[in-house]
Amino acid sequence: xxxxxxxxxxxxxxxxxxxxxxxxxxxxxxxxxxxxxxxxxxxxxxxxxxxxxxxxxxxxxxxxxxxxxxxxxxxxxxxxxxxxxxxxxxxxxxxxxxxxxxxxxxxxxxxxxxxxxxxxxxxxxxxxxxxxxxxxxxxxxxxxxxxxxxxxxxxxxxxxxxxxxxxxxxxxxxxxxxxxxxxxxxxxxxxxxxxxxxxxxxxxxxxxxxxxxxxxxxxxxxxxxxxxxxxxxxxxxxxxxxxxxxxxxxxxxxxxxxxxxxxxxxxxxx
Ligand code: KIV
Numbered sequence: 001x002x003x004x005x006x007x008x009x010x011x012x013x014x015x016x017x018x019x020x021x022x023x024x025x026x027x028x029x030x031x032x033x034x035x036x037x038x039x040x041x042x043x044x045x046x047x048x049x050x051x052x053x054x055x056x057x058x059x060x061x062x063x064x065x066x067x068x069x070x071x072x073x074x075x076x077x078x079x080x081x082x083x084x085x086x087x088x089x090x091x092x093x094x095x096x097x098x099x100x101x102x103x104x105x106x107x108x109x110x111x112x113x114x115x116x117x118x119x120x121x122x123x124x125x126x127x128x129x130x131x132x133x134x135x136x137x138x139x140x141x142x143x144x145x146x147x148x149x150x151x152x153x154x155x156x157x158x159x160x161x162x163x164x165x166x167x168x169x170x171x172x173x174x175x176x177x178x179x180x181x182x183x184x185x186x187x188x189x190x191x192x193x194x195x196x197x198x199x200x201x202x203x204x205x206x207x208x209x210x211x212x213x214x215x216x217x218x219x220x221x222x223x224x225x226x227x228x229x230x231x232x233x234x235x236x237x238x239x240x241x242x243x244x245x246x247x248x249x250x251x252x253x254x255x256x257x258x259x260x261x262x263x264x265x266x267x268x269x270x
Pocket of ligand 1 (some may be wrong): 048087219
């Protein structure tokens with residue numbers, strides 16, 4: 001079992017940032033990426049978006065607890081500054097608070113991360129309370145909840161219709177009251193995200209939920225432009241790495257084929 005490395009940023013420290021300087025969050029799934037982003041951000045999420053970014057799956061529904069633990073270990077052992085949060089995958093927590101505790105305890109003890117994230121609002125409040133009272137810091141996730149894609153029928157914007165906005169507000173109040181230390185609000189209309197941020201006393205972390213939130217999170221592959229085919233409106237790309245990878249690998253291939261690589265400087269002599 002790993003000894004959790006002392007990380008500078010804890011879940012209570014994230015909670016205390018409510019209303020202060022915006023909280024910077026990003027996903028990471030590997031040790032190498034974590035070492036690069038850790039000094040620059042406040043929170044790293046080992047998101048179940050690894051379904052698409054790492055495994056080429058069509059949605060997050062097929063992600064397993066073992067997959068999350070494997071990537072959680074790689075990230076947690078590579079971060080010394082940012083708070084590391086690992087997603088509980090679909091099917092590992094919804095059945096009962098006891099099931100959620102069992103899964104969360106495995107994630108915390110086997111990876112050395114600092115907290116778990118789970119999707120759901122008012123219906124998960126009892127579970128969040130159960131976990132929070134037993135030493136498991138919980139980040140909630142409301143608005144668009146991708147693990148429910150089969151029930152939702154699509155990844156559309158949430159919180160535009162009056163009835164939906166009332167229910168998402170109730171979700172926010174419920175998860176905050178249950179003891180979540182922060183809440184992700186995904187792909188939700190700006191006026192509602194603003195109202196929620198003003199109404200609850202824990203930080204709101206937006207992804208497609210406007211600058212009104214207390215912090216922002218993006219998928220690292222989106223920030224770096226590693227996908228060519230997927231450009232959601234809520235993403236700003238800060239690099240276009242996909243367009244650099246093709247030319248780099250093609251130059252390498254051409255050098256190998258022409259005998260230009262390895263050169264004398266890459267060879268071990270006697
Ligand atoms: O899985 C993930 O990466 C997430 C973020 C998009 C918030 O849940």
